Amino acid sequence: MNLIVNVDSNWAIGYKNRLLFPIPADLKNFKRLTDGKIVIMGRKTLESLPKSKPLSNRKNIVLSKKLQTPSNNEYLVCNSVENLFVLLRNNFPQVKTEDVFVIGGEQVYRALIPFCSVIYVTKVNKAALNADTFFPNLDKSTEWKIIESSELLEYNDISFNFLIYGKNDNLNNLCKKP
Numbered sequence: 001m002n003l004i005v006n007v008d009s010n011w012a013i014g015y016k017n018r019l020l021f022p023i024p025a026d027l028k029n030f031k032r033l034t035d036g037k038i039v040i041m042g043r044k045t046l047e048s049l050p051k052s053k054p055l056s057n058r059k060n061i062v063l064s065k066k067l068q069t070p071s072n073n074e075y076l077v078c079n080s081v082e083n084l085f086v087l088l089r090n091n092f093p094q095v096k097t098e099d100v101f102v103i104g105g106e107q108v109y110r111a112l113i114p115f116c117s118v119i120y121v122t123k124v125n126k127a128a129l130n131a132d133t134f135f136p137n138l139d140k141s142t143e144w145k146i147i148e149s150s151e152l153l154e155y156n157d158i159s160f161n162f163l164i165y166g167k168n169d170n171l172n173n174l175c176k177k178p
């Protein structure tokens, strides 16, 4: 499973159920990576989307203990992490794990990071004035290492990088001789 997140210089991700830095190139990169794929989000993140509508051209799964899958099936609701894996197996038996993206917010990221092997981070080199939701600082983790970094990009007065983190376990396995 993959995860995709936009963080500020303090690894903050949101404030009052909104993104901190909606950068056009980042939104485009998000669309490119997740297009046609399965996306998993929390109920609050669904509510933060325009008109609280799921993302188009993607299979949307929403984690919630309150919501139910709507009758038009525009998204599927799952009430626990355990049932998420049952739902994925039953509804998408052919899907490859790399075609599943965890897209937030904080609660859902924290619940599903242990099941991810690649994390796409847009790292904004600026601290938001206000933030109430955060992502774990991967640079302080021994489990995750940067495996790819873009050049420094700029949007207005904001600079940012696209980073890809891989799990150390997986990197070790890749390096092992057959």
Ligand SMILES: NC(=O)c1ccc[n+]([C@@H]2O[C@H](COP(=O)([O-])OP(=O)(O)OC[C@H]3O[C@@H](n4cnc5c(N)ncnc54)[C@H](OP(=O)(O)O)[C@@H]3O)[C@@H](O)[C@H]2O)c1
Pocket: 004, 005, 006, 007, 012, 013, 014, 015, 016, 017, 018, 019, 020, 041, 042, 043, 044, 045, 046, 048, 063, 064, 065, 066, 067, 078, 079, 080, 081, 103, 104, 105, 106, 107, 108, 109, 111, 133
């Ligand atoms: N920077 C980024 O890349 C990024 C991406 C996405 C979101 N965000 C931001 O993140 C913030 C929202 O994060 P958040 O942590 O407050 O909310 P969230 O993770 O989007 O949603 C939390 C809700 O998801 C459900 N949930 C979470 N874990 C669950 C589990 N294990 N089983 C069943 N349901 C579960 C619960 O819904 P019920 O209460 O209905 O049971 C919970 O209240 C917003 O500011 C948003 O803009 C940032």
